[in-house]
Amino acid sequence: MDGRIKEAVDLFQEVMLYGTERVIKAIDDPLWKEFSPEQMQMLKLISKEKRVTSSRLAVLQAVHKSAISSRIKKLLQKEVIRFVQAEQQDRREKLIELTEQGEKILAQSDKVLTDYIEKLMSEHVNDEEIDQFLTIFRKLKDIIKTDGVS
Template sequence: MDDRIKEAVDLFQEVMFYGTEKVIKGVDNPLWKEYSPEQLQMLKLIGKEGKTTSSRLAVLQSVHKSAISSRIKKLLQKEVIRIVQEDQKDRREKFIELTDKGKEIFMKSDKAVNEYIENLLARNIEDEEIEQFLSFFRKLRHIIKMDGVE
């Protein structure tokens, strides 16, 4: 593997791991006291997907289905998600979607994270660098989707 690609992958992973930790510790919002970071991430994933299955959430969050089941149970109790059946014939296939309350929580949490990151980066990142970042990640998203990963 090209050493530059290896370094890029390593840097990306470091930013994802340590950046996530910094954001979790840095965001001061009441939602982050009521919901765990994993629950908020799950709400974001469901919000982005529209509706999804517990199996898909387990893959996206890289955890066992039992962890997803626990999170789903807690979020159902808080009335931020609901279970829906698309196909009345196949009762095994159940989808999870956000309730109106869940959509509101997702939007508020997303706003808090975006504001925190914007404040963190605003004084350190130039406009040209932001454009390069966007260009690169749009291209990367396209490549990943072209390989059938969604």
């Protein structure tokens, strides 16, 4: 598909890198001062996975296990995550899940982020473009899940 796929990948990476930085700088919410972007991402991942190991989080966040251990320790202290025992396979393996407080924090963060992005997009993106964006990203999500990467 000529250079369009490379351009799409480059654009996606730029939006993710610079967009995240812009959002973090632009959103003035106490929550985003209390939790680092990496911690917020970890909460989001735990929410999506329901229960997850620290090893899986290290893979998903593409960092060394020591970085994950540090984040886990801080999030445990803030009482937004907790350890639970694995039910079947390896009983020694500890899983991480959100606490009720963690779910509240994540919902609050999602609302702040959604409100900001909605305001930003409403000024620059029309409804048809949003529909196109959703169609493409839903398709990409299905393709990725079908390939066994979840």
